[in-house]
Amino acid sequence: MRVTDHLPAWDWPPLLGTLLFVALMTAGYYYNVTFVQLGLIDLGTRLVGLTETRVSLWMAGLALLTLVAAVGFGVAMDRRGWSRAFRTKLRILLAVVTVQFVLTLWAPTIRSEAAFGAWIVAASVALGVGFPTSFSLALDLVPVPDRGYVAAAITALTYFAANALPLEWSIGVFSRVMAVAMLPGILALAVLVSGSVARVESLLDCLSEQSKTIGPGRFCRPTPPGTRSLAFWWPVVLMFGVFFVDSLGFLRIIETPTLVLASWQSPELSTRLLIAVVHVIGAVMAGVLYVNFDLRGLFLAVFGLFALTHVMYTSDLRVAGLFPALARNGPSILNPLFYAVAVSFYTTLNFALWPDLSTSATVGTRSAIGIGVAGWLATFLSTAVALYLDHAEYTLLSHLNLVNALALLLLFGLLVGIYGRRMVRLARAEVAG
Numbered sequence: 001m002r003v004t005d006h007l008p009a010w011d012w013p014p015l016l017g018t019l020l021f022v023a024l025m026t027a028g029y030y031y032n033v034t035f036v037q038l039g040l041i042d043l044g045t046r047l048v049g050l051t052e053t054r055v056s057l058w059m060a061g062l063a064l065l066t067l068v069a070a071v072g073f074g075v076a077m078d079r080r081g082w083s084r085a086f087r088t089k090l091r092i093l094l095a096v097v098t099v100q101f102v103l104t105l106w107a108p109t110i111r112s113e114a115a116f117g118a119w120i121v122a123a124s125v126a127l128g129v130g131f132p133t134s135f136s137l138a139l140d141l142v143p144v145p146d147r148g149y150v151a152a153a154i155t156a157l158t159y160f161a162a163n164a165l166p167l168e169w170s171i172g173v174f175s176r177v178m179a180v181a182m183l184p185g186i187l188a189l190a191v192l193v194s195g196s197v198a199r200v201e202s203l204l205d206c207l208s209e210q211s212k213t214i215g216p217g218r219f220c221r222p223t224p225p226g227t228r229s230l231a232f233w234w235p236v237v238l239m240f241g242v243f244f245v246d247s248l249g250f251l252r253i254i255e256t257p258t259l260v261l262a263s264w265q266s267p268e269l270s271t272r273l274l275i276a277v278v279h280v281i282g283a284v285m286a287g288v289l290y291v292n293f294d295l296r297g298l299f300l301a302v303f304g305l306f307a308l309t310h311v312m313y314t315s316d317l318r319v320a321g322l323f324p325a326l327a328r329n330g331p332s333i334l335n336p337l338f339y340a341v342a343v344s345f346y347t348t349l350n351f352a353l354w355p356d357l358s359t360s361a362t363v364g365t366r367s368a369i370g371i372g373v374a375g376w377l378a379t380f381l382s383t384a385v386a387l388y389l390d391h392a393e394y395t396l397l398s399h400l401n402l403v404n405a406l407a408l409l410l411l412f413g414l415l416v417g418i419y420g421r422r423m424v425r426l427a428r429a430e431v432a433g
Helices: 012-047 052-080 086-109 113-136 144-164 171-194 198-214 230-253 269-292 295-322 334-356 363-391 396-432
Strands: none
Touching (some): 012 052, 012 086, 012 113, 012 144, 012 171, 012 198, 012 363, 052 113, 086 113, 086 171, 086 198, 113 334, 113 363, 171 198, 230 334, 230 396, 334 363
């Protein structure tokens, strides 16, 4: 079953369902990578007046609370049958987005640490409920063969908007932009769950029936991996490593004016557009590879790209230190372009992976563990580490050397694991023969 099969017959419900999923996930991810990850740092340090170390502790708390809320709610979804109830998930999502809308308006007015902490707690609960709910919609709306391409579309749209739109990275700007963007979404979700529009109800009926024909995820065949099995946890651990490496490096890069002004906050629109376009190209590449290759090859590509990118960054810094004259033209644009490809690769993988490791009865728990551990816990723990290292006056080169060492360790560790697994299989085959 593929969404494109419905185009010649103009079968609208599957097409609209896919578009709904792309719109919801794109908006949610844009909110997380801009307002939450970047905006909270600005709020805590500039408006509340906390030290970077103190903000790092609150960010780590956000990660842990979100993980607990996500796993708790994901388990509840599966046990109560909400994971299989399409309309129920839309109602939950409406409640989550409404709470986040209020929090978005409230954030720029915060001036005390107590209020900042209260905001963190409320946001953690909303995020924790939102993750398993939104990712579980993939099993209702996106056919298995299309998940790589749909994940690529979400990644491409999110990063194109994040890089092409000329926004100042401050909590006030993020709040205004997100509030304007969220209000139409709240109204649209309210119409969907109202039960008062006949055509909408007919569409929801079709989408509810569609989930029965989509079946389990790609990696649940012939049997789904258990949540205690290696088949489930090795992707979780590797994705945790990917998020940790990305955030630990990126947050230091964007705190370095010479690097960020030559890339993501360049005054030249052409530079930002180039990065945005490369993000799109990387997402399309990742979507095609996801559909045609296994997870090991995709993770090797991601770790290899991050290792190469940080080698390029550290090499430029060493050359600039030894030969200052060569650095007068500024940092190379190739560095952020390779970074953009690496980020698009793993983000596409992240959006497709968790639904493909799940069935309709288990998607709440598995997506909660996957996103909670591999996504938010890794991202915000690395955010806390990055802020701490910056406060401890680690040099830029030392910081990026550490990130590169982690990327290389994960790359070679995965290679050794693949080789070892192959040797074990050959040994068992020889014994059996």
